[in-house]
Amino acid sequence: MKEEQETREGSVEVAIxxxxxxxxxxxxxxxxxxxxxxxxxxxxxxxxxxxxxKNKFCEVREIVRVTYPLLAxxxxxxxxxxKPHKGTLWLVTVLMHEKTDTWLKGYWPMVPERKGQQALxxxxxxxxxxxxxxxxxxxxxxxxxxxxxxxxxxxxSKSNFTAADSLIQRLExxxxxxxxxxxxxxxxxxxxxxxxxxxxxxxxTAAEIVKRPxxxxxxxxxxx
Numbered sequence: 001m002k003e004e005q006e007t008r009e010g011s012v013e014v015a016i017x018x019x020x021x022x023x024x025x026x027x028x029x030x031x032x033x034x035x036x037x038x039x040x041x042x043x044x045x046x047x048x049x050x051x052x053x054k055n056k057f058c059e060v061r062e063i064v065r066v067t068y069p070l071l072a073x074x075x076x077x078x079x080x081x082x083k084p085h086k087g088t089l090w091l092v093t094v095l096m097h098e099k100t101d102t103w104l105k106g107y108w109p110m111v112p113e114r115k116g117q118q119a120l121x122x123x124x125x126x127x128x129x130x131x132x133x134x135x136x137x138x139x140x141x142x143x144x145x146x147x148x149x150x151x152x153x154x155x156x157s158k159s160n161f162t163a164a165d166s167l168i169q170r171l172e173x174x175x176x177x178x179x180x181x182x183x184x185x186x187x188x189x190x191x192x193x194x195x196x197x198x199x200x201x202x203x204x205t206a207a208e209i210v211k212r213p214x215x216x217x218x219x220x221x222x223x224x
Contacts (some may be wrong), residue, residue: 016107017085029100033074034136040070043139060125063132075099078135080128082110091124093131106135113214114176178217185220 044066046056075098083090093106108127112119175182186192192200
């Protein structure tokens with residue numbers, strides 16, 4: 001078993017220190033309350049839309065709108081704080097149960113591809129969304145019937161946002177202003193065909209790019 005969980009964001013390798021706890025000694029209280037909350041939690045709509053990339057996403061404010069009343073109802077509190085560690089800023093999501101003092105924690109490294117407060121703000125928002133979705137175990141999608149069609153096996157009752165879509169959305173956030181260079185590089189290296197874009201790569205290739213996006217961007221912008 002590895003002593004540390006390793007992830008890669010951009011060209012920076014980050015590791016969750018093994019002395020960062022994921023939960024309190026007992027999780028009976030918080031787990032029981034979370035179980036009740038999840039039983040009431042609807043599929044959260046993707047209310048955000050990026051007109052440049054033409055993709056939908058679930059906004060943090062929509063997750064908060066839906067989940068916070070259910071958190072309060074079940075005696076749960078949630079907070080998201082930033083924590084610097086060895087040059088990396090981490091978002092720490094903490095889910096707490098008021099009656100038993102039990103808790104869960106999740107960690108997400110914030111390593112924006114570009115410098116500046118705007119890039120860091122975008123990374124913070126992305127980290128918040130991932131932290132909320134992860135610690136609450138929630139799903140997102142276009143549920144136009146507000147849950148009334150949950151028992152009907154139709155496209156409306158299911159999220160059409162797949163794991164592959166999630167990877168492409170992450171690629172869009174990482175590629176940013178380098179889209180033309182990245183597309184040309186992928187075409188020249190026969191990864192995609194003419195008139196295709198990086199969004200047309202297969203799921204395996206997308207996953208590899210997400211691990212080390214700065215490598216691709218550097219090669220693309222240097223004309224390699």
